[in-house]
Amino acid sequence: MAASVPWACCAVLAATAAAVYTQKHSPQEAPHVQYERLGSDVMLPCGTASWDAAVTWRVNGTDLAPDLLNGSQLVLRSLELGHSGLYACFHRDSWHLRHQVLLHVGLAGLRSP
Secondary structure (H helix, E strand, O other), X not given: OOOHHHHHHHHHHXXXXXXXXXXXXXXXXXXXXXXXXXXXXXXXXXXXXXXOOOEEEEEOOEEOOHHHEEOOEEEEOOOOHHHOEEEEEEEOOOOOEEEEEEEEEEOOOOOOO
């Protein structure tokens, strides 16, 4: 039983270090909220990243295919309701979060609650 205490201590220290790293290296800003019309096309910029910046986009935590990119911008065509979600752009080498967009897709003039 005494051997399990050092391991528990190490796990707590590792979790604390990960939390501190995340707080220091992730922007604390709320995601940009964007409403788009069903069937339309949209280009989502990666915040202030240059057009040719090496970035990776994710939606709701899932990687998106590189063929959806035009430079660092994400291009979504013929929007469907399923395109709604939290889009995040990361610097490809460091995985630092650059920008987030909470995208809502719906009918013109209607906003989801």
